[in-house]
Amino acid sequence: MPIVIFRERGADLYAYIAKQDLEARVLQIEHNDAERWGGAISLEGDAATTSIRSRGAPPFR
Numbered sequence: 001m002p003i004v005i006f007r008e009r010g011a012d013l014y015a016y017i018a019k020q021d022l023e024a025r026v027l028q029i030e031h032n033d034a035e036r037w038g039g040a041i042s043l044e045g046d047a048a049t050t051s052i053r054s055r056g057a058p059p060f061r
Contacts, residue, residue: 002017002018002019002020003017003018003019004016004017004018004041005018006026006058012025012026013025013026014026015041015043024043024044024045025043025044026041026042026043026044027042027043027044028040028041028042029041029042034056034057035056036056037056037057037058038053039053
């Protein structure tokens with residue numbers, strides 16, 4: 001499982017995938033609500049789609 005780091009930049013959310021040294025803007029998150037966050041994450045450009053799981057939306061601060 002790759003290590004994925006998320007960061008907010010203004011109104012956009014970016015994902016950094018450490019093993020691929022890739023940073024891309026997040027276009028879509030399969031589950032994006034307070035109780036369930038994650039699933040398939042679509043990234044901008046030709047970046048691969050990855051999948052993550054979380055019990056709730058993380059605070060990006």
